Amino acid sequence: MIERANAVLVLEDGTTFHGKAIGKIGKTAGELAFNTGMTGYQEVFTDPSYLGQLVIMTSPHIGNYGTTSAESESDKIQCAGIIVKKFSDVASRDISDLSLQDFLIKDNKVGISDIDTRALVRYIRSKGAMNAIISSNEDDSIEDLVEELKNVPSMEGLELASKVSTKEAYISSSSTGKSHYKVALLDFGSKKSIATCLNDRDCEVKIFPMNSSLDELLAYEPDGFMLSNGPGDPAVMTSSHQLVKEIIDTDIPVFGICMGHQIIAASQGLETEKMHQGHRGLNHPVLNHKTGKGEITSQNHGFVVSRVSAEDNENIEITHSHLNDNTVAGIALKNKLVFSVQYHPESSAGPHDSRYLFDDFVTNMDTFKQS
Template structure:
């Protein structure tokens, strides 16, 4: 069955139906990860995006019941070159194609993804649609349908992926700290990484108030990753400012980095094609250390390497940048317990170079926590 990837600039890539048949509308982006397609597909940060895999062979290890990063597949569509005919892995419980069908995700295979990625590299991420079925409309009509779909700029998406009810992920062993984690698209491996460090994580809806945070009496506050334009996240930004006023130790990643940036008075902007993959270098300016990181973001905080700036909460500084394009990859407050990074230290999927950031968060809480579970006081 024929399937099409239709871009808003009129370019059309033809292939075969893969996964469910129908229509998927979103933003066409590419990810350079050679592995970890299940984690990519279930990452809430990819909500309403049509993901193009640069790796040519996808689906070799099938689908399993353990590696999902959320309750289901989050992407709006999926584009691959050469899908596996049959999975081969002892952990597999089914095939990738079957998972796409079961969850209604429209895909296209057999596409020249090299040509597609070159096109997106030149023109930038853009609105797109994946269409499959026996009776497709004319090409011009499909292009117009794509152009009528909403752009990613101005997209308020975190509310669509946040948890509806609070839940708790217990610490492994003795609980040392309690963390309030604002879920604006959190990945399942993040609370697991915190739990491994003796941290009890209370995952909270994006609509949580400062009074509800204070009622938990947390040692720290975590801002998760998530989808959409950070310029729309006024509620989480205001909550972050209230947390900073109370000097609760704060750690943010990805969308959380952008929320903290806005809370500190920084602007955010849309990148031409974003950073998506598990092989992206980041420089930490204080040490000169380069980490290879997992990333998925289409927006960034404005700033330059090593820049110091004034905020309502004291001086701040840009701590990390990407050597590829100078994009801000981290910031912190100089005299207050708050820092964030633009990449994914939870490494799902991805390298483990940045896992020590969770240890830094624990150290920050040990020096400035408001309530220490292990110690019975502040």
Template sequence: GNYGIKNDEIESDSVKISGMVCKKFSDVASRYGGDGSLNEYFEKEKLVAICELDTRKLVRHIRDKGAMNAIISSEELDIEILKSKLKTVPSMAGLELASKVSCTESFEIGTENQNKVALLDFGVKKNIIRSLVDRGCHLKVFPWNTKTSEIMAWNPDGIMLSNGPGDPSVMPEVIATVQEIVASEIPVFGICLGHQLLALSQGLVTKKMHNGHRGINHPIKNMITGKCEVTSQNHGFVVDMDSANEHDNIEVTHVHLNDNTLAGIKVKDKSAFSVQYHPEAGPGPNDAKYLFDNFLENIIKAKQIQTV
């Protein structure tokens, strides 16, 4: 918490965590241009945190046992009662969460120009929006469950499938929408949950991971260039590698070097691609920001073909 909070670097309109566990919680913040301490931010957002724990031991436990639900309480201290409350919390598997974090009404951002990008919001990070606007795109952000007909009525040049939380396999209507979008020949770019939804729309399979990938230094190999990229990742589900390798129309474009899980795909006969990680960073490295440039190149190429 000694770094404090800077409001213009917050990636969401509201806090998405329920609580925080840490070794030390600093009440003092020192940062140029900061807007307050972490403690003030937690009090404002009515968030709970617990500190002075052996977080290394806790990490080892999660590493060995897998991701799990947790409970923090400063009121009820009876362990057995807390355990019984925890049992009522659903597993992430089978949980649809995009509806909890998506916008409820569409809105536009960026100056009007020839590159119109429709963004399906499953819990989009602000830096994805910035990354597109900085490249001269005019965005219209649509709620997570918007139908294909409404998206196409805006006449977009490209479609972005955003990041977001939850199990993608329990979103059949959205998967059907993505399938229709891909069939339309409009360039598509998916990130994180958007990547998983693109994969599911093409008949691939997703699964829950033992631990998930969390952090800003995950190594990825670009299978097209052969180069390694350091990436920011935050996901608990992954597209099954075997289902991708067995699909005639899917090319595996990126692989995670720590565990050889699938990190990126391309639909061979369409202008549609996606990655499991966060090329927009915020926080994290900038190694993969070129993917936004690739998306824009696909949009320009598609428009040139239409005018021929």
């Protein structure tokens, strides 16, 4: 058994958990967020939507199957830090490239293990999302860490998407050998799996920086627009609200996921709200109001579209609802080929119940091309 240095997790209200260091020795801070997935820790840690967050994995054993490059959702670990109960130094899969410990070291990420994650999650479920700091530095006192936390910004009002959006446009080619559709993907922090799901449906995808102009997007002559997931508070992204409004006004089909869903809503005058502790995991039940069917979905968000503002807008149809708390999980514009969901139909890791949404998007592109 490997001897690990001591580490401490301090919450902004002074609550303290003592454990062992994983990853790099050092210090990191961010908003606490818990993920209930039993698998898929690598996909979670590399999801750009987790930028600025300390991710608590509720599954008790993390790291046991190592990591492999094929399962990263971006080019590096994106979350600010990692919090687990039992951490495995052993990578049991033959296809593993690196152990999780080596993966954390490679990306200079700090984490903590051997704490009671159940107690921590119950605490923030009761108190609500809050900032915290992890330190494995020997000379950091609890008092000093509490003081440092006062300078960590709240996620509410924080724009983070520009930190993870691509700087240069690039193309992800169709994987079927056919390119029947061209999709312009506006990157707010997109998971790789979104482009892959489109590539598997005869789509060439061009991934654009989030600050691209409408003229730059239209020069690609897309058959549809994809608006990706991403981190931070959607309410403060006013230039993106305007761009997406202009995109929708072209009448070209639009599909939004997570942050993209929130930006579509904001572009139509709807409001978004900070959640008490967010939805993150692979087992969230959603009702499709059009079909009456339930879906088990993968989710990762700390903000939602206001149900009141959606119901008050005559051009908005609420298409999906979260069955645990009745939050808005999907909308469509009644007079446009535009729809979006608050969850992740590309679902890596996670259930594939919602992959049909990509087929619906392709159907909308067919409708547009034939019009």
